[in-house]
Amino acid sequence: MTEPTLRLDRLSVAYRAGGRNRAVLRDISFEIARGEAYGLVGESGCGKSTVALAAVRYLPRNGSVTSGAVRLDGADVMRLGPEALRQVRARTISMVYQDPGKALNPSLKVGRQLVEAFEVVGLHPAERKFRALEMLKKVRIADPASVMQRYPHQLSGGMQQRVAIAMALANDPTMLILDEPTTGLDATVEAEVLDLITDLRRQLGTSILFISHNLAVVAKMCDRIGVLYAGMLVEEGPTWEILGSPRHPYTVALLRCLPRGGQRKGHIPLDTIPGFLPTPGALMPGCPFEERCAHADDRCRTEIPELREAGSRVVRCHYPDRAAVVPRNTPTDVALPKPASEAAPVLRVSNLSKTYGQGSHATRAVADVSLSLLPGETLGLVGESGSGKTTLAHMLLGLVRPDPGGAIELDGELLAASLGQRRDEEVKAVQIIFQNPDSALNRSHSVERIIGRALRRLGGFRGADLSSRLAALVEAVRLTPRHLALRPRQLSGGLKQRVAIARSFAGDPRVVVCDEPTSALDVSVQAAILNLLADLQAERNVSYVFISHDLGVVRYLSDRIVVLYLGRIMEMGPSERVFEGPNHPYTEVLLSAVPNLDGTRDIRIRLSGEIPSATTPPSGCVFQNRCPRKLGAICETLEPPLTEAEPGHVIRCHIRAEDLDRLQRQYKASVQIVEAHLDKFAPHQLAE
């Protein structure tokens, strides 16, 4: 067997903090063969990025390798001299980071930066520009010459990441490290970037280390995966084997946290993982997962399990055979009340629009949106960034004043456009849970003060009343009185979001806008927060407007779904109907863009071009210039009306619902035939 491209041999890394070494990677061994894609998954703080940094010997100043070795193409990276190390970084290994906006130099034109990447390789000056243009073509940038002349901020996130990938490929690396390359990109853009990486891999035969917290993305991209927990590799093996029949309790638990295959809140709640990740550097006499594992016994507490082989995989568990019967942490039989469809809507929005700017610069962020929300119902709001989700939510809250002509009604009464004119009752009836709890909680105030102030202002409670309400609310969001004295920075992400949830529920709201409340959280924490939101809804009959780019999460929580594109409703209907079809072509694209965990290879409908600017939307149907099912001239001249495909399910398309249904069924059937065909090939044949 030939030497693997990257080999970690019992690698341990520690960071020096507070005067002592804290172990962040413990005894990690794995190999990435030539042309192989290896995925590293785990929650934040598990040491994923540290692995990447150690591989290129780029640990921060307080980090050091305490034992073990990293071999790149057979060379011991830790023993290389300065010049040899420079050569390795210049020629054999490349890295793509999470945020392309930060990875590119904002003050240099894209072309300059790209040419520089070829300069490092030692290419002749005359050749550099030509190669740069060629590389941009390779990463599927349609107009490379003009992109070369632009600055990074003039490119969209997806384009920036493609440029970053082009730069990483300049040295024709044998090893490419991708550190969360699509986190923060829209689902459709993510799908494109992932496709690109898959294609490049086939063409170039590069080995890939793919780091992500998103199991579905890793499942789609990688041949083998390793699961990291608290700096230890707990399970490793072929992707579908690990995801299909995990043997480590942590992998099992992680997979159960994800909403899959149409799982809904009223059906089976998501499982959660109790407890917390050990702090980096904590002394672990036993298995790192022992505290959170239902199977843990004395042996687990005192003896660190060795990596043991089980078929084609390795597992770091004393009892790998018990994984299949790990008990759930949350009960399965939770019956959530269904929203009563005959009840009067709590919120009704009609013909709501928002235009920013004037004249030729007028941008219609939201155009003519009408919808209603029943008591106890969750309305999912999906769409790419720039589709007007947040603007719509802010209009409901009164933070943004809508254009004249639209109306928002709460319980049948007209709501004033701006917050200042709303009555106190109306203000407390509509509240929000923000995306990022770090921004949403005042970092100088204690938890008690944050929640207490909201109870005082929104609930009008004082004195003893206030303390009893505070205690009840804290308990309702599953915090303990111990947390009250703490500041937000002393809490984990999930606990912070619980504080934010408690605050928004202080005044017994009728409607709570949830603006991507779990997108900043790890999956195990996300599951707990989603369950909490579902429980609170069942207890208090509150309605949610749930904004998310994660369709799995939206499907889990929402009763009805609204699909927005350029500020217009493209489709609206009951959750299961929107996921089953018939769909608006845009919804179809969105749905097929999401990588899934069910092992089906999806042949995606590619979306060409970028989301158009709302200042100059396409004529006719706003989706026509990207639509995979465009009919012809009518789409360019006439904006289609919202037509009812079935009761309660409306689609804005010129194609009749029956035809959409037929086309989409045909398409799915054809995909299945292609899939069956593809399955005849082993993965390595595909990768060549």
Add this chain to the structure above:
Amino acid sequence: MTYVAIPATRNRRHEFFATLLRSGSFLAGVPIVVFWVFCSVFGPHIVPYDPLAEDVLNALGPPSSVHWFGTDQLGRDIFSRVLVGSRDILIVAPLATIMATAVGTVLGLITGYFRGILDDVISRLIEATMAIPGVIVSLLAIVALGTSEGTVIIVIGLSFGPVIGRTVRSAVLAERELDYVAAATLRRENSTHIMFIEILPNILPPILVESTVRLGYAIFAVAALSFLGFGLQPPSPDWALSVSANYSMISGGFWWTVLFDAVAIASLVVGVNLTADGLHGALDD
């Protein structure tokens, strides 16, 4: 960027002090400042001679074992005068800085939070005042209001306020975009509450750094005014006053009457600036 996956240490305050104590400039600056504060408090009890006692027979004596720093034209012991010379300036300059900080914080909060026309008007006025040389404004104001320590404090406080205000404003601009401000709006908090209870605690670090920097400038400004005769008044043993009274004698070779006072002023300013630099580094982390 979160590539260094080290979580925030639980005790942030502890970490702050640890960084501070590793900062070279802080460790160099603080002893200087502490030394002068000590002298201004206990100086009268430890000096070898009464700083105000005249001894005309020994006037203009050079540094010697009896008078370490020599004597001035009235025969007063310069060493004793330098030691106690920090007292008045260490009262006037900090008070002026506190006033400037208060003025600047309010200005910055108002302009940064409300923005719009109010911000435009106040900001242009601030820029206008900053365009005029501060000493000239101060001189005019002191002439109009009469010379006293109170006037000096008010004049320096008001002229430094806008400078601090601009720093505060930029901090507020970043802070007001955070969601906790929107959350406060959504529970109907009034502007005063949002500015002073929600935002202010979060921008204290930059305010503290800016005030310390301004303290250095304030010491300098008080010294300059005293030198010109508009600040502290005789018979205070103030350094700048001594320099002012004696500088004409440098040409006569009596360098010691000026040098030690000048060095004292410089050391205090440098000490305060080093401290500010250290604070800045620690609070930025």
